[in-house]
Structure formats: C-alpha cells, structure tokens
Amino acid sequence: MSADTVVRARIDNDTKERATEALHAMGLSVSDAIRLLMLRIADEKRLPFSIQAPNPATVEAMKELAEGKGKRFNSAEELFRDIGI
Secondary structure (H helix, E strand, C coil): CCCCCCCCCCCCHHHHHHHHHHHHHCCCCHHHHHHHHHHHHHHHCCCCCCCCCCCHHHHHHHHHHHCCCCCCCCCHHHHHHHHCC
16 A cells, blocks of 8 residues: 555644654654554544543533642542542
8 A cells, every 4th residue: 555645733842752752662653653543543433542521520620720729739648638538
C-alpha cells in the first residue's frame, strides 16, 4: 500500500515534542503513529481507546480547579483523611 495522501493536524509544540520523544523510544515516528491510528480506526470502525464525557460533578470540579478553588494533596492518604475515609 503506497502512501499517497497527506494528513495534517495542529497541536501545541510541547505535546508534539513529548509525543515524538516517547514514540522515538518505541522505534516509531509521528507519521508511523498517525498511520497506525488511522489503520485501527479504518479497520475497527472505532477509536482504539475509550472517550468519555465528564459527568456534571466532574465538570463542576474542573471549573472550580480552573478558578483556583480546589484543594491539593501531597498523597492519596492526605486526600482520604480530608474526605473521611
């Protein structure tokens, strides 16, 4: 199968660099990864991973964090103590 078309995508530079480094460690290029993704989608008629929309409670928590209202913990144990479990 010959590669006879070009696919372009816009992505922030940091993400591209981190992904490129990770892919290089696997012996793959960005083009290889995109080609593999597109092949899986074409063959399976679905994304090869789960996409889920956040529920209303999660959306509210994300909004609070974006506004700087969230709590931060240094460990899971601290979080569990805070919520009483």
